[in-house]
Amino acid sequence: MKLQCEVEVINRILPTFGMRNRGKAARAVLSIGRHLDKTTKIQNIYLMICTLKDKAGCKYKADANNLKNFLSAARLAHRGSEVDALPLTALAPARTRDVEKPKSKMSITSKKDYPLTSCFPYSLEQLQVSYCRLSRVDMRMLTLRKLRKLDLSNNHIKKLPATIGDLCCLAELVLHNNHLETFSTALCQSTLQHSLQYLDLGQNKLRALPIQFCQLRELVHLKVDDNEMLRLPVKIGQLSKLRFLSAARNQLPYLPTDFRRLSLENLDLFGNPFKQPNPLDHTIQLKFPLTLLEMASRTAVNYRIPYSPQLIPAHLCQDLDVSKTCDCGNACLNFYIQTTVSMNLHHVSHTVILVDNMGGTEAPVLCYFCSLTCYSEFLDKCLQRSR
Incomplete structure (x- = not known):
């Protein structure tokens, strides 16, 4: 869909600095179409403006619902509908929050700053909520469909809701220093299979990870330090993209046989009570x-x-x-x-942190x-x- 018109591009950031736009309308071609986001692999709707000086055009991501309402009103007007019947708002100057750039990052590191009555911005891609004494994951966070990084470290969370798996763009999940005792099987079988690359479960109370954990095939970085782990997942070798593994200071007596299939860049197993192997002890x-x-x-x-x-x-x-x-x-x-x-x-890692204080690298x-x-x-x- 293309439209030839006069276009003036407004910088929405300038009003936040008390500055006015000094733009000038130019003849342009306005297009609406789909574009594949290379990061999330998701197709979104974009507006593209091409001018004589910029024939390649500039793309602007559009909110699908707002665009739908806008086009619906334009279509009704084109058909000659009565003005009173059109779903139009009164012309008025825009509020500052309407023209500000959508917020993509938010960091809350104090309980007094935690929002109790207001919602988290739906445009968030990175959210950190630490040192807020959360005992559970706030369900308002699970509506943030664009979220790519969620950091809930240093709280009191005991259980993860299965609906975290509905965050289809989530690539990083940080749960360091909480009170987790289990990692849900449902999370291992959710959309996190295709998106999760970084997972920090360090300093919790985990004793084991479920068998299905190895279905998180996109994992590159896994941290389970300072838990009470008695064993690693049996099929850990299925994590073919895993490059950084840290499981220091647990209770591992030995490693699973599938461990030999890993190909890591960095491995840390320091401080585990590994048993001395004896082939005759069977x-x-x-x-x-x-x-x-x-x-x-x-x-x-x-x-x-x-x-x-x-x-x-x-x-x-x-x-x-x-x-x-x-x-x-x-x-x-x-x-x-x-x-x-x-x-x-x-044999499985380029860099190995010493297993014990004696300088050993065998397990x-x-x-x-x-x-x-x-x-x-x-x-x-x-x-x-x-x-």
Whole structure:
């Protein structure tokens, strides 16, 4: 849609400095169309003004609802409707807040500054609310659909609402120093799967993260320092974009076998009570012959056969989701041999913070074997390396 007209561009920031615009109307082509935002990957409606001096044009993001009302009134006027019947407002000078640039950032670091009666600006893209003693997430924050960064650090939040997952543009979520005990499964299965890149859960009371946590495939930076973590997610290797992982000062006795699939730039596991690995100290949980369920499950995982609660019982889906991977590459579920082996953390990260005060960079990793044959071959390799 294009319109040839005289256009004067008004700088909406100048009135906030007590200055007037000294613009001059120029012949231009005014266009309305869609434009893809490269950051959010979302198509929005824009106005574009092209003049003789600027043929490439300048784009201005338009509010869809306001634009719809404006065009509706223009269409009715074009059809010759009675003036009294048109949804028009009286012509009057604009208020300062009407011509100010929409606010995109807000920082509140004191309880006395926290808004109790007014709403947060809907245009916010970054919001920090810290040191306000919040015991829960304010539902007014969850209406901010343009929000890209939400910082709720240094509060008293105990639980996260599942509706945080409705913030489709949220890329950074900071929850450092709160009272969180769990991280909701619903959040792992929300739109955060496609947007969340930075997550800080440091200094809370987390003991574990759900299995579904590894569905947050866009994560690049994860911090879970100073919690009570007893284990990391079983399928953590699925976080293929993860580059910065910090899980210092937790209660981790060992790392999951899938940890070996990570490719990190920086890793910090300092201050965890890692157990000294011993390949001969093992747990044997095998059955001869294997049950039909075990064989079918191994086959489904090895051949990547699709499954869902619509095809098989939900509890079987959960078993398949946490299947173990043998040293030979095949899967095992309920029947296996388990032991721990030492791994140099430089194999998965370019930079490694020392694991302890002794200068070590090695940590124990769980290792699984689908059969006695695989375990025997592993022990033979260990004996050869020790000679």
